Each structure stands twice: as C-alpha cells, then as structure tokens.
Amino acid sequence: MSLIEKPQSSPEREAYYQKIDKQNYSALWNVLSGIVTPTPKSDCIPHLWEFAPARELLMEAGGLITAKEAERRVLILQNPGLRGQSRITTSLYAGLQLVLPGEVAPAHRHSQSALRFVMDGGGACTAVNGERTLMEVGDFVITPPQAWHDHGNDSDTPMIWMDGLDIPMLSFFDASFAEGLGEDMQEITKPTGDSLARYGANMLPVDFERKGLASPIFNYPYARTREALETMRRRDEWDPCHGLKMRYVNPVDGGWAMPTISPFVQLLPKGFKTAPYRSTDATVFSVIEGSGTTTIGNTTFHWKPKDIFVVPSWYPVVHEPGEDAVLFSYSDRVAQQKLGIWREARGDH
Incomplete structure (x- = not known):
C-alpha cells in the first residue's frame, strides 16, 4: 500500500x-x-482564447439579446477540462462582457468579488457604491463583495472587458448571495475620481475607517501602471522567472487589492526568456501589449494583444516575448497564502 x-x-x-x-x-x-x-492534480488544462473570434461571437450575441435582458451579456471562458462548470480554473471564473453604445447593464450586487480588465473600446463607465469611473483599455477595475454596481456605455463604440470572479470558490463554501437594485443605474453620490484622490496618493483621510477587505480604490488606470513599469525598467532589475512583475495592492495595508483574487501586471522586454516557473495558483493571463510565446508544460501558445490564456496549477511555464510585452494576470494566490498552502518552484526543480 x-x-x-x-x-x-x-x-x-x-x-x-x-x-x-x-x-x-x-x-x-x-x-x-x-x-x-x-x-x-486537476482537470484544468492549458488553453488560449484568441480575441478576434471572441469579439465576433460577442457582437453576434449583441444582435440576439440586450444587456438588460441578459443582466450581463457575457461569454464564459470555459476551460476545456472543466466544461459545463463555468470555470477557467478550478477556483476562478472568467468571461468576456459586451456593452453596446447606449446600453446599461443594470445595477445589482452579490457576495462574489469581481474584477474587470478592459480589453476593447473606451469611454464606457462602471459605477461602484455611488461612484462612477470611465474605463479605458488596460484599466483594472474592482467590484468588492456586496457592492452595488452597474455598467453603462455612452460612447459610440462597443466596450468589451474580461470579468474575473471567485464564483467557484463561493460555490464551494455555499456562500453565494445576490440581489438586483430594481433600477438600471444606482444613484451617483461621489464625484468621478474620488476614490483615487482619497486613497491613491499614499495617503488616507485622517478619520478613515476600514470597511471590507477590498481596496478602496476601484479603478487602477493603465496609464499610471504603464508609466510605473517604464520607470522601473530603467533599473534593469529583471526577475529571471517573471521579468518585471508587480501586484496591485490595497493602499490601506499594502496587501492584495482583493480578498480572494490576486491581480498582477508584468513587463517582458524584447529578447527576454523567462526561466521555468511553477506555482500552485492557476493563473489567467491577458495580453495588453506585444506578442510572443508561452510554453505551459509541453504545449506552446503564440499570443498577441487581447488574447487570453490559462496556466493550471503546478504546470511549468516559460514566457518568451517577440517584442516588448505587457501581461495582466490574476489567480487565487491571496486565498492560498491566507490558508498557508501556496507553493512555488523556480528553475527546473
């Protein structure tokens, strides 16, 4: 035995x-x-979703059902090894959401944490707990658990973003609650940019009282993120497994920006090939800039801007950009670290 x-x-x-x-x-x-x-050991397997055909399918859906009728017009990214389970990894969900010009995705709230990573279009908005923010390509937007949120598009172009949620995690714990507001849009009680001004400059209001575990900043604009990456690359401090990889943080305590989902952004310079790396947090990647290849186990994917791919738990991964590339990613690392089970291996170990 x-x-x-x-x-x-x-x-x-x-x-x-x-x-x-x-x-x-x-x-x-x-x-x-x-x-x-x-x-x-998992049924989750490596896979890549190209953006161009996904966009065509979303636009076709746009002619079949409205955002209001659908509640959220989303195509779920189903991991081929987990079909029918609404999962991209064992613990995480991913989908591509479309909001057409003039549409509103009605206000609701739920116990799941959600992120939006903007992939196509510009000028649409999302509102979270009384504050509205404009969404541009590359922006990382948070919807904390039980926060009222709605999405609207007053621009003249379709808006597409990736939704990332901890739906499978909450289903495991039987802890899902959801409700609609009964109105398309919530009341806006704060000026645009309020949260970034209050919490995004390494300061907090003197009488700040923490409410919830998510970051009080709910939009991390890509323009600021990209500027930070460019400034840091001048130091030439490249991690052999990650290039220049940063994590989005909660300014209240310096911890992860979300309680159950860990978001990252990384810069891979042209000519750089990462050393093999594996970790227990299965990770979803979205390409912001550049093109290249990623080898996951024995499978190699060729990617370009807006493509999405997934690296399952404990699969060795190697990135090799063909030009300067920027990747957004998210995983359940924060949850694993809180439970004391997260593990990584660098190199060929």
Missing part, C-alpha cells in the same frame, strides 16, 4: 464495500491516492 496505489481487490472486500455503501460509508483506502496526491 502507498499514496499512489490502491489495495488489491477480492470478492470479500467487494462485498464489504457494497455493504457499507448502502449505509453511506466508503473506504478511504480505495480513494486515498486520488484525493491526497503527491503533486497537484
């Missing part, structure tokens, strides 16, 4: 297993090797 082998069967044992099954028991020794595994 070992952690990777099942005990041999016999007629007497099979009869016993049938007997205990009728009383709602089962034998651990028959399943131990499948539930306590020497290394992570």
Whole structure:
C-alpha cells in the first residue's frame, strides 16, 4: 500500500464495500491516492482564447439579446477540462462582457468579488457604491463583495472587458448571495475620481475607517501602471522567472487589492526568456501589449494583444516575448497564502 496505489481487490472486500455503501460509508483506502496526491492534480488544462473570434461571437450575441435582458451579456471562458462548470480554473471564473453604445447593464450586487480588465473600446463607465469611473483599455477595475454596481456605455463604440470572479470558490463554501437594485443605474453620490484622490496618493483621510477587505480604490488606470513599469525598467532589475512583475495592492495595508483574487501586471522586454516557473495558483493571463510565446508544460501558445490564456496549477511555464510585452494576470494566490498552502518552484526543480 502507498499514496499512489490502491489495495488489491477480492470478492470479500467487494462485498464489504457494497455493504457499507448502502449505509453511506466508503473506504478511504480505495480513494486515498486520488484525493491526497503527491503533486497537484486537476482537470484544468492549458488553453488560449484568441480575441478576434471572441469579439465576433460577442457582437453576434449583441444582435440576439440586450444587456438588460441578459443582466450581463457575457461569454464564459470555459476551460476545456472543466466544461459545463463555468470555470477557467478550478477556483476562478472568467468571461468576456459586451456593452453596446447606449446600453446599461443594470445595477445589482452579490457576495462574489469581481474584477474587470478592459480589453476593447473606451469611454464606457462602471459605477461602484455611488461612484462612477470611465474605463479605458488596460484599466483594472474592482467590484468588492456586496457592492452595488452597474455598467453603462455612452460612447459610440462597443466596450468589451474580461470579468474575473471567485464564483467557484463561493460555490464551494455555499456562500453565494445576490440581489438586483430594481433600477438600471444606482444613484451617483461621489464625484468621478474620488476614490483615487482619497486613497491613491499614499495617503488616507485622517478619520478613515476600514470597511471590507477590498481596496478602496476601484479603478487602477493603465496609464499610471504603464508609466510605473517604464520607470522601473530603467533599473534593469529583471526577475529571471517573471521579468518585471508587480501586484496591485490595497493602499490601506499594502496587501492584495482583493480578498480572494490576486491581480498582477508584468513587463517582458524584447529578447527576454523567462526561466521555468511553477506555482500552485492557476493563473489567467491577458495580453495588453506585444506578442510572443508561452510554453505551459509541453504545449506552446503564440499570443498577441487581447488574447487570453490559462496556466493550471503546478504546470511549468516559460514566457518568451517577440517584442516588448505587457501581461495582466490574476489567480487565487491571496486565498492560498491566507490558508498557508501556496507553493512555488523556480528553475527546473
């Protein structure tokens, strides 16, 4: 007997297993090797979604159903190994949302944490807890748990962004709640840019009281992010596994920007090839700038701007940009670290 082998069967044992099954028991020794595994084991597999065909499908959906009728007009990115489960990794959800000019995705709230990563268009807005923000390509936007939020598009172009949520995580804990506001749009009670001004300059109001675990900043504009990456690259401090990789933080405590989802951005310069890297947090990547290849296990994907790909838990990954590239990504690392189970390996270990 070992952690990777099942005990041999016999007629007497099979009869016993049938007997205990009728009383709602089962034998651990028959399943131990499948539930306590020497290394992570998942049905999640590497995959890449090209943006161009996804956009065509979204625009087709735009002619079939309105944003209001759908509540959210979204195409779910189904991991091929997890089909029918609304998951891109075991613990995370991803979708591509379309809001056409003049449309509103009505106000609602839910216990799931959500991020929006803007991929196409510009000038639409999202409102979170009484504050509205404009959305531009590359912006990272947070919807904290139980925050009222709606989306509107007053521009003359369709808006598409990637939604990332912890839906599978909350389903595991049976902790999902949701409700609609009953109005298309919530009342705006704060000026645009209020949260960034209050919390985004390494300062907090003197009487600040923390409410919830998510960052009080809910839009991290890409223009500021890109400027920071360019400033930092001058120091030539390249991590062999990541290039220049940064995490979005909560200015209240310096921790992760979201309680269950870890968002990142990284710069990979032309001619740079990362050393092999693996970690237990399966990660979703979206290409902001540049093109290149990523090898995940034995599979190599060629990517370009706006493509999305997923790296499952504990798969070795190597990035090789063909030009300067910027990647946005998110994973469940923050949740794993809080539970004390996150693990990484660098190089060929």
